[in-house]
Amino acid sequence: MRIGLFAVGRLKPGPEKDLAARYFDRFAKAGPAIGLEFSRIAEVAESRASNADTRKREEAAMLLKSLPEGSILVLLDERGKALDSEAFANLLGGYRDQGKRDLTIAIGGADGLDPSLYDRANMILCLGKMTWPHQIVRTLIAEQLYRAVTILSGHPYHRV
Numbered sequence: 001m002r003i004g005l006f007a008v009g010r011l012k013p014g015p016e017k018d019l020a021a022r023y024f025d026r027f028a029k030a031g032p033a034i035g036l037e038f039s040r041i042a043e044v045a046e047s048r049a050s051n052a053d054t055r056k057r058e059e060a061a062m063l064l065k066s067l068p069e070g071s072i073l074v075l076l077d078e079r080g081k082a083l084d085s086e087a088f089a090n091l092l093g094g095y096r097d098q099g100k101r102d103l104t105i106a107i108g109g110a111d112g113l114d115p116s117l118y119d120r121a122n123m124i125l126c127l128g129k130m131t132w133p134h135q136i137v138r139t140l141i142a143e144q145l146y147r148a149v150t151i152l153s154g155h156p157y158h159r160v
Helices: 015-034 052-066 085-097 115-120 134-153
Strands: 002-008 037-044 072-082 102-107 123-126
Touching: 002 052, 002 134, 015 037, 015 134, 037 052, 052 115, 072 115, 085 134, 102 134
Parallel strands: 002 037, 002 102, 072 102, 072 123
Antiparallel strands: none
């Protein structure tokens, strides 16, 4: 199963980008052995519309346009479901075992996600009730993808 990330906003060079890249690289190297591969990061610029509703609508249109046909869509939202690392790994493994070909994890813009995306989403995931900067969210999800691979493969990286 190919796993990709869609992000509104571009990550500027710096330590956050380097750390996220390190975990995406680890995921890309370890994942194929268990049927998970890193496909891509699709970054789009934030909408320049004059109001939040229009910005969210335009950003949602960009997400839907980039979404592979039939892709599982996981939205990151503080109102979503909080999973521990093992449950997240099992979620990915379950989609893989069902024969799903693509999964996209979406990070919305500063205004959040358009309501239309919630109807399309297969899962709304919470990385915590606090509000996180997008740079940190990208690093957190990259690390959790790598951790999921280690959990599913029995690697000792994940310790309880």
